[in-house]
Amino acid sequence: MKKYLVTGGCGFIGSNFIKYMLEKYPDIFIVNLDICSYAGNLENLADIEKDSRYIFVRGDIVDSELVKGLFEKYDFTNVINFAAESHVDRSIKNPELFVKTNVLGTVNLLQRAKEHWLIGDDEYRPGVKFLQVSTDEVYGSLGETGLFSETTPLDPHSPYSASKTSADLFVKAFFDTYKFPCNITRCSNNYGPYQFPEKLIPLVYNNACNLKSLPIYGTGLQIRDWLYVLDHCRAIDLVCEKGKLGEIYNVGGNNERTNLFIVKSIIEYVNKNVNSSCTEKLIKHVEDRKGHDLRYGIDASKIKKELGWEPETPFEEGIVKTLDWYKNNTTWLEHVTSGEYKNYYKNMYGDCDE
Ligand code: NAD
Ligand code: DAU
Numbered sequence: 001m002k003k004y005l006v007t008g009g010c011g012f013i014g015s016n017f018i019k020y021m022l023e024k025y026p027d028i029f030i031v032n033l034d035i036c037s038y039a040g041n042l043e044n045l046a047d048i049e050k051d052s053r054y055i056f057v058r059g060d061i062v063d064s065e066l067v068k069g070l071f072e073k074y075d076f077t078n079v080i081n082f083a084a085e086s087h088v089d090r091s092i093k094n095p096e097l098f099v100k101t102n103v104l105g106t107v108n109l110l111q112r113a114k115e116h117w118l119i120g121d122d123e124y125r126p127g128v129k130f131l132q133v134s135t136d137e138v139y140g141s142l143g144e145t146g147l148f149s150e151t152t153p154l155d156p157h158s159p160y161s162a163s164k165t166s167a168d169l170f171v172k173a174f175f176d177t178y179k180f181p182c183n184i185t186r187c188s189n190n191y192g193p194y195q196f197p198e199k200l201i202p203l204v205y206n207n208a209c210n211l212k213s214l215p216i217y218g219t220g221l222q223i224r225d226w227l228y229v230l231d232h233c234r235a236i237d238l239v240c241e242k243g244k245l246g247e248i249y250n251v252g253g254n255n256e257r258t259n260l261f262i263v264k265s266i267i268e269y270v271n272k273n274v275n276s277s278c279t280e281k282l283i284k285h286v287e288d289r290k291g292h293d294l295r296y297g298i299d300a301s302k303i304k305k306e307l308g309w310e311p312e313t314p315f316e317e318g319i320v321k322t323l324d325w326y327k328n329n330t331t332w333l334e335h336v337t338s339g340e341y342k343n344y345y346k347n348m349y350g351d352c353d354e
Helices: 012-024 042-048 064-074 088-093 095-117 159-178 200-209 229-242 259-273 301-307 315-328 330-336 340-349
Strands: 002-007 028-034 054-058 078-081 118-120 129-135 182-187 189-191 214-217 223-228 248-251 256-258 283-286
Touching: 002 012, 002 064, 002 095, 012 028, 012 042, 012 229, 028 064, 042 054, 064 095, 078 095, 078 229, 088 095, 088 159, 095 118, 095 129, 095 159, 129 159, 129 229, 159 182, 182 229, 189 229, 189 315, 200 214, 200 259, 200 315, 214 259, 223 229, 223 259, 223 315, 229 248, 229 301, 248 301, 256 259, 259 283, 259 315, 315 330
Parallel strands: 002 028, 002 078, 028 054, 078 129, 129 182, 182 248, 189 223, 214 283
Antiparallel strands: 223 256
16 A cells, blocks of 8 residues: 655645545555645645544654654655745745755655665665655746746746755755655646635635735736646656656646736636626736746646646636635635735735725
């Protein structure tokens, strides 16, 4: 039986991943190690918390004794590292925390997994693997043309992407130095249920429903490649099962949209389904993000060709599914926008509604 250590499983992608895996594999065991930061929410996993194949442990991926103890107790065959500080704007204000969690945390997990799995000189237990969930942001920014491939030089611009790049380099170093069994996936922007409303889509949806200003950084002509979260989960599972050791796989939706397009799609949905007073008049262009990357675009042909993965959810379908979910889960949205979020929002967007 496969035994997974999933870190950051109370966050957006991690919680979707745990549920996806429990549904897909009857014979599986998952330990979710999560510190429950502002972005980690046990409510995201309420429907599976009593599943005997699942255990939650509250703790820090930087804590070496804790991680060592978990390996000894549960004898994991796989590690999927989602745990991270994930928001670019927060990294601009507090880079140190990103180094601690994203870099030191990853190195601690790598070390503990290596110690536990090693059975001889550069020899590991059969079938074990560490998967680092990384991001397209490590490649920096594109101009109007071209796509990021796995061989595009790394050129991160924000403290967030610099910390994710450093983590990737440590994973690569563990493969190159110790032949450590691992893969890295680099995915584009995810959207779907349970995303914390500091990120564009749930933030704009929440504001639109409450007829608050919709903050667009700069021109709004920046481009992101959007992928439905369950398509990302499928890719991670596949790389974990079949990815060639040491390889990096880009994952993308082949779905590039400007931020303005995304915001207008949300306005249209809210106008039709939630509040007919919501119109484009709510759009407010605010100061641009520092070091804002203009465009991300992913060439996902390697994972397609080698592992047969393709995105399955068209954006038009995924965005309606996503917004329907937020519409039907107003209590969740109310919970996550109370407390810490209020201060964060005030500091970030304080004068937006004036
Ligand atoms: P998220 O912010 O929603 O969740 C992160 C989770 O990590 C939270 O549950 C948080 O409590 C936990 N965490 C933070 N610090 C921790 C620590 N020190 N120890 C243990 N747990 C800790 O993030 P997300 O959007 O779900 O992203 C998950 C991963 O996927 C990240 O590594 C991110 O870089 C990567 N990624 C995200 C996207 C995206 O569009 N969201 C795209 C590509 C890659
Ligand atoms: O590309 C993958 C990355 O996608 C992940 O690695 C990150 O963890 C994830 O947060 C996401 O990063 P982005 O910075 O692209 O996502 P965010 O939702 O913060 O912003 C999307 C775009 O929208 C970006 O160009 C900034 C812009 N934006 C965002 C917010 C929150 C606005 O214009 N206004 C806003 O209020």
